[in-house]
Amino acid sequence: MNKHVSGIDAAKLDRLAEVAIKVGLNLQPGQDLFLTAPSAALPLVRRIAEHAYKAGASLVTPILSDEAVTLARYRFGQDAGFDRAPSWLYEGVAKAFSANTARLAIVGDNPMLLSEQDPAKVARANKANSIAYQPALEKIANFDINWNIVAFPGAAWASQVFPDDAEEIAVARLAEAIFAASRVDRDDPIAAWAQHNAALALRTTWLNGQRFSALHFTGPGTDLTIGLADGHEWQGGASTAKNGVTCNANIPTEEVFTTPHARRVDGHVSSTKPLSYQGTLIDNIQVRFEEGRIVEAKASRGEEVLNKVLDTDEGARRLGEVALVPHSSPISQSGILFYNTLFDENASCHIALGQCYSKCFIDGTKLTPEQIAAQGGNRSLIHIDWMIGSGEVDIDGVKPDGSRVAVFRKGEWA
Numbered sequence: 001m002n003k004h005v006s007g008i009d010a011a012k013l014d015r016l017a018e019v020a021i022k023v024g025l026n027l028q029p030g031q032d033l034f035l036t037a038p039s040a041a042l043p044l045v046r047r048i049a050e051h052a053y054k055a056g057a058s059l060v061t062p063i064l065s066d067e068a069v070t071l072a073r074y075r076f077g078q079d080a081g082f083d084r085a086p087s088w089l090y091e092g093v094a095k096a097f098s099a100n101t102a103r104l105a106i107v108g109d110n111p112m113l114l115s116e117q118d119p120a121k122v123a124r125a126n127k128a129n130s131i132a133y134q135p136a137l138e139k140i141a142n143f144d145i146n147w148n149i150v151a152f153p154g155a156a157w158a159s160q161v162f163p164d165d166a167e168e169i170a171v172a173r174l175a176e177a178i179f180a181a182s183r184v185d186r187d188d189p190i191a192a193w194a195q196h197n198a199a200l201a202l203r204t205t206w207l208n209g210q211r212f213s214a215l216h217f218t219g220p221g222t223d224l225t226i227g228l229a230d231g232h233e234w235q236g237g238a239s240t241a242k243n244g245v246t247c248n249a250n251i252p253t254e255e256v257f258t259t260p261h262a263r264r265v266d267g268h269v270s271s272t273k274p275l276s277y278q279g280t281l282i283d284n285i286q287v288r289f290e291e292g293r294i295v296e297a298k299a300s301r302g303e304e305v306l307n308k309v310l311d312t313d314e315g316a317r318r319l320g321e322v323a324l325v326p327h328s329s330p331i332s333q334s335g336i337l338f339y340n341t342l343f344d345e346n347a348s349c350h351i352a353l354g355q356c357y358s359k360c361f362i363d364g365t366k367l368t369p370e371q372i373a374a375q376g377g378n379r380s381l382i383h384i385d386w387m388i389g390s391g392e393v394d395i396d397g398v399k400p401d402g403s404r405v406a407v408f409r410k411g412e413w414a
Contacts (some may be wrong), residue, residue: 007172008043008153015184016150017047019251021055023193023238024148025102026247029056034096037106039066041152044106067113067156073125074117082124085132094135100243103140103147110156111339114279122278123308130312130381141383143239143359146247149342151178160339181252181331181343193248200237203256203324203413207234210405212397215322217269217349219393221286226322226351227264229376231362234258242365254331254346257323259360261376263292265319272348273387276339280305285386293317294353309353315380321352321360327391327411341385349389349408354380 021027033052037045042064049060073081097103114122130137140147153174155167161177162170179185183192217224236256240246271285282302287294294317299306310317325332325348332347356377358364364372373379395408406414 006155007168008175009179012175012179012184013044014047015189016179016182017044017051019182019184019189019193020048020104020148020150021051023190024150024248024251025104025146026245027052027055027057027102027146028245030058031056032059032096032099032101033057033061033104034093034101035060035062035104035106037062037064037152038109038154039064040154040156041106041108044150044152048104048106065109067110070113071117074114074121079121082121083128085125085128087132090132090134090136094139097136097139097145100145102145102245105147105149106152107149107340107342108152108154108157110154111160111276112279112281113156115281117279119280119305119308122280123305126278127312127381134381137355141355141357142242143357143365144242146241146243146245147249148247148251149249150182150251151340151342153178157340161336177334177336177338178343180334181346183252197237197248200253200256204234204236207256207258207324207397207407210397211399212405213400214264214398215407216396216398216404217388217393218395219390221270222268222388222393224267224269224289224388225265225398226319227261227292227376228322229259229261229356229361231375232258233360233362233364235357235360239359250342250346252331252343252346254329255323255325255350257321257357257360259356259377260319260322260351261292262315262318262320262356262373262378263376265289265292269351269388271386271388272390272393273337273344274301274339275384275386276341276344277302277305277309277384281339282306282386292319309382309384312354312382313380315378316354316382318353318378318380319351320354320356320378320380320383321350321385323350323352323385324395324408325349325389326408326413327389327393344387345385348387349393349395349411350385350387352383352385354378354382354384 158170158174284300288296391411
């Protein structure tokens with residue numbers, strides 16, 4: 001293969017594909033792989049297929065999306081069509097997951113692709129898709145199988161991140177940022193990941209030993225108490241799916257995370273980075289919680305879209321995840337706003353509206369949805385992360401007896 005794909009280092013791209021298969025998925029011999037990607041990411045798709053088959057994959061099935069095809073829908077599609085989604089496809093995907101097929105998603109689309117389109121149509125299409133996707137999403141949220149997300153530097157995305165650069169330079173810069181964050185700029189990325197996973201495991205072990213009942217966040221525009229779900233468990237880095245395979249679901253990852261109690265969140269919080277959501281930039285989010293529910297939400301930009309998201313369903317105004325990331329994380333230190341949650345959430349402490357992860361409970365694999373709900377786990381069609389951490393945020397862990405332990409000071413582990 002040629003060394004460069006339009007300014008992208010081919011050797012590092014190949015290492016990213018290898019890390020996706022060996023570290024991200026830990027793909028098992030005889031396992032099938034279902035893969036989705038933007039059409040721009042074909043160079044990475046091809047390398048991932050090679051590494052998957054070398055690792056013993058039975059069958060690799062890719063599905064590609066395309067920005068021009070997506071825009072054609074908004075330009076020429078019938079109005080009624082925006083309430084439709086390919087439920088037959090997602091039912092098939094859910095069936096594949098039930099048969100232990102691994103899941104890999106490559107992200108790299110233009111984050112502002114739909115910014116000029118009718119927000120009501122975007123919201124309807126997203127809702128229809130979320131409903132149709134539910135049977136497959138449940139298998140991912142419940143961690144039934146090994147799954148992974150990696151990124152490819154699409155040209156439109158790169159131009160959004162580096163607007164002052166010529167396209168090829170922007171792509172090369174974004175590629176290098178992705179490679180560094182994904183640890184494939186090292187001589188031995190697989191060893192680097194083993195070391196990183198061990199460091200994250202030390203954090204989760206400490207947090208799980210503390211058995212906090214709540215976390216208290218304070219900083220500019222933020223005074224927020226997040227109650228933690230009963231029997232919550234902290235996770236981070238590599239973890240083991242129900243099928244017994246230990247994988248890294250996100251490459252890159254810098255976070256340790258757990259499940260908040262959906263009915264025990266109080267106070268106010270301000271976002272510290274913009275949220276890029278379905279083609280809209282939502283900036284300066286300010287929300288107020290009462291008894292777990294967002295009762296007031298404002299944003300300096302994208303407020304209409306934010307409020308539509310919050311009205312998705314009953315669980316959309318409650319939290320499904322809280323994650324801790326030091327301000328000194330490599331992604332934060334890069335100073336780049338990626339307009340992509342996979343990266344931006346790893347630059348900062350964050351919370352997620354919507355669906356919780358059942359794996360963030362002690363013996364979560366054995367709990368029924370009813371038990372998870374009783375312990376404070378949230379249910380929703382959405383799961384949207386947004387950033388609330390900075391170098392000015394302090395976090396205290398609150399014990400059941402009310403005593404407090406410093407967890408973060410000025411954005412760093414205390």
